[in-house]
Amino acid sequence: MPNKTVTYAEAIREALREEMRRDPAVFLIGEDIGVYGGAFGVTQGLIEEFGEERVIDTPISEAAIAGAAIGASLVGMRPVAEIMFFDFMTLCADQVVNQAAKIRFMFGGKAKVPMVLRSPVGSGTGAAGHHSGSLESWFTHIPGLKVVAPATPYDAKGLLKSAIRDDNPVLFVEHKLLYRTKGEIPEEDYQIPIGKGEIKHQGKDVTLIAYSIMVPRSLEAAKILAQQGIEAEVLDLRSLRPLDEELILQSVRKTNRAMVIYEPSKFGAFGAEIAALIMEKAFDYLDAPVIRLGGEEMPPPYNPNLEKKLVPQVEDIVRSVREMVI
Amino acid sequence: MPTLEEKMQMFYTMYLIRRFEETAEELYMEGKIWGTFHLYIGEEAVAVGGCAALRPEDYITSTHRGHGHCIAKGADVKRMMAELMGKKTGYCLGLGGSMHIADVEKGNLGATGIVGSGIPIAVGAALGCKLMHTDRVVLCFFGDGAANTGAFHEAVNLAAVLKLPVVFLCENNLYAMSFPTRKSFAVQDIAERAAGYGIPGVAVDGMDVLAVQEVVTQAVARARNGGGPTLIEAKTYRFKGHSKSDKNVYRTKEEIKQWMERCPIKRLESHLQSVGVSASDLERLKQKAEEEIKEAVQFGLTSEELSLEEARRLVYAE
Ligand SMILES: Cc1ncc(C[n+]2csc(CCOP(=O)(O)OP(=O)(O)O)c2C)c(N)n1
Ligand SMILES: [Mg+2]
Numbered sequence: 001m002p003n004k005t006v007t008y009a010e011a012i013r014e015a016l017r018e019e020m021r022r023d024p025a026v027f028l029i030g031e032d033i034g035v036y037g038g039a040f041g042v043t044q045g046l047i048e049e050f051g052e053e054r055v056i057d058t059p060i061s062e063a064a065i066a067g068a069a070i071g072a073s074l075v076g077m078r079p080v081a082e083i084m085f086f087d088f089m090t091l092c093a094d095q096v097v098n099q100a101a102k103i104r105f106m107f108g109g110k111a112k113v114p115m116v117l118r119s120p121v122g123s124g125t126g127a128a129g130h131h132s133g134s135l136e137s138w139f140t141h142i143p144g145l146k147v148v149a150p151a152t153p154y155d156a157k158g159l160l161k162s163a164i165r166d167d168n169p170v171l172f173v174e175h176k177l178l179y180r181t182k183g184e185i186p187e188e189d190y191q192i193p194i195g196k197g198e199i200k201h202q203g204k205d206v207t208l209i210a211y212s213i214m215v216p217r218s219l220e221a222a223k224i225l226a227q228q229g230i231e232a233e234v235l236d237l238r239s240l241r242p243l244d245e246e247l248i249l250q251s252v253r254k255t256n257r258a259m260v261i262y263e264p265s266k267f268g269a270f271g272a273e274i275a276a277l278i279m280e281k282a283f284d285y286l287d288a289p290v291i292r293l294g295g296e297e298m299p300p301p302y303n304p305n306l307e308k309k310l311v312p313q314v315e316d317i318v319r320s321v322r323e324m325v326i
Numbered sequence: 327m328p329t330l331e332e333k334m335q336m337f338y339t340m341y342l343i344r345r346f347e348e349t350a351e352e353l354y355m356e357g358k359i360w361g362t363f364h365l366y367i368g369e370e371a372v373a374v375g376g377c378a379a380l381r382p383e384d385y386i387t388s389t390h391r392g393h394g395h396c397i398a399k400g401a402d403v404k405r406m407m408a409e410l411m412g413k414k415t416g417y418c419l420g421l422g423g424s425m426h427i428a429d430v431e432k433g434n435l436g437a438t439g440i441v442g443s444g445i446p447i448a449v450g451a452a453l454g455c456k457l458m459h460t461d462r463v464v465l466c467f468f469g470d471g472a473a474n475t476g477a478f479h480e481a482v483n484l485a486a487v488l489k490l491p492v493v494f495l496c497e498n499n500l501y502a503m504s505f506p507t508r509k510s511f512a513v514q515d516i517a518e519r520a521a522g523y524g525i526p527g528v529a530v531d532g533m534d535v536l537a538v539q540e541v542v543t544q545a546v547a548r549a550r551n552g553g554g555p556t557l558i559e560a561k562t563y564r565f566k567g568h569s570k571s572d573k574n575v576y577r578t579k580e581e582i583k584q585w586m587e588r589c590p591i592k593r594l595e596s597h598l599q600s601v602g603v604s605a606s607d608l609e610r611l612k613q614k615a616e617e618e619i620k621e622a623v624q625f626g627l628t629s630e631e632l633s634l635e636e637a638r639r640l641v642y643a644e
Contacts, residue, residue: 031502036504062475130439301632
């Protein structure tokens with residue numbers, strides 16, 4: 001089967017379209033996802049194909065969107081809800097954290113919540129304090145939720161299909177700066193299993209552990225480092241919860257050095273979980289402390305130069321790796 | 327009834343808002359402003375009529391479409407323009423930008439990017455004013471879209487039961503992004519919702535600054551005298567897209583054109599002419615606004631940016 005080139009946004013749209021065609025229980029709900037096509041154009045054209053009944057525009061009511069998705073999934077549907085910006089996940093936090101995540105367990109396994117919540121994270125668009133957040137770490141802390149954060153069109157499509165077919169609530173973390181990036185996907189149906197990472201670039205000197213936007217940045221950094229004689233391995237987590245522990249440990253046992261790279265503020269974020277895992281299970285293999293390269297401890301600033309300094313850029317990764325290895 | 331002088335002031339402010347935003351849009355095209363902003367063009371009568379009903383020491387809360395509120399509450403357009411350009415001399419030192427512009431000294435408790443989130447804050451400010459035994463009032467601006475958030479319902483009810491000095495001024499411009507009010511409300515007027523909270527509700531022509539000023543004045547008096555909140559719905563329209571990125575796929579050109587014919591600035595202009603203000607007097611006001619804007623642009627362009635070190639120090643109070 002030939003491959004084709006699509007953007008990250010198109011890959012997500014294809015997964016939605018194909019799953020909606022395959023399974024009448026799948027429907028979309030969110031703000032401005034109909035004729036407007038979503039704030040980032042991801043759902044463009046879907047209302048034309050599936051109609052208002054399956055592409056449901058709602059008032060600005062995030063708690064109701066998340067709650068409606070949960071309720072519909074309890075009675076047999078497979079909703080995919082869009083929360084326009086990940087910052088607004090705070091408004092559906094009760095539904096996601098107290099309800100979606102816990103219902104199955106609290107009800108003794110008698111109910112399931114097969115819903116997907118898609119939402120874009122990330123700074124870099126000049127949208128300042130309320131539209132640039134990366135709050136995915138919060139949700140990785142909640143047993144009962146799955147959290148995935150693909151970096152490529154291929155992974156986005158495959159993971160979204162798995163998320164829709166999964167019987168658990170899945171948070172599908174997109175990144176605004178990835179929407180227009182391109183990559184190849186096959187014509188035929190495929191899935192990427194939730195909970196499996198991937199080595200995106202082989203190396204022997206250090207493992208760069210990343211997800212979402214930090215994967216292309218780490219790959220870029222690895223290229224530059226290679227010219228300087230440092231062979232960095234780039235590990236794309238793809239899923240944050242469940243986590244592909246084995247892949248991380250294997251890589252670190254080989255390279256003996258690990259750097260975890262992520263966009264959220266460094267303190268208390270998901271990268272610390274990876275660092276702790278490596279300390280617990282691969283301590284004897286380490287030649288250096290695990291380094292976290294995370295975001296600044298501040299809300300996203302509007303000024304573009306400050307905004308750039310908020311999160312790790314390629315040159316920051318290169319510099320930090322050099323400091324670690326040399 | 328406002329005096330002629332007050333009406334002239336309202337005209338000046340509305341015109342200043344219009345020119346501020348048209349200029350900001352041009353600067354955005356030139357790449358001198360970036361990110362996202364939401365133009366208020368067409369809705370100026372609501373901010374200006376609303377703020378004209380306040381005393382300087384009263385408060386407002388604003389929205390993501392907040393340039394008009396900010397200017398109407400007395401902000402300096404120089405510092406606003408600098409903020410949009412991300413400069414240190416801006417109201418938020420370039421950290422907030424258009425969507426978070428605030429002018430606390432003048433009583434503007436800030437714009438917000440989280441739709442609806444300003445409403446509970448307005449209620450809290452009114453609570454503070456009451457607890458401190460001031461007779462200040464809070465005017466809370468929000469959109470039709472915001473009226474469907476949970477925050478709206480919780481906050482309006484709380485204000486009603488605590489009888490707080492707050493006036494809820496809903497700017498119903500018929501759309502929340504692409505979503506029309508005819509699909510997002512099952513009631514005809516948003517003002518009808520007031521009955522559910524046991525407070526007065528009034529709908530007003532939001533393209534008529536004098537009408538807005540009049541109903542807000544009554545609601546403010548009621549709030550100041552301990553009568554509690556009022557919900558006002560100003561029916562208005564935004565002439566431009568939702569934000570800088572909008573192809574207007576959700577509304578027709580005819581609809582936009584019809585509303586543009588009801589331009590609130592032209593309307594006040596004809597009213598002023600009908601009561602004897604000369605064209606040259608109005609022209610003089612316009613010229614003055616042009617100069618203010620020109621200065622603002624120059625100020626913004628020549629201002630410095632905040633350093634990372636300075637920004638880091640602003641995360642916590644010392
Ligand atoms: C909680 C929340 N949900 C969604 C958005 C995205 N969004 C920004 S403005 C807007 C429409 C707001 O409509 P309205 O309150 O009527 O104000 P208007 O833009 O029409 O002035 C939406 C959906 C947001 N900023 N915050
Ligand atoms: Mg609106």
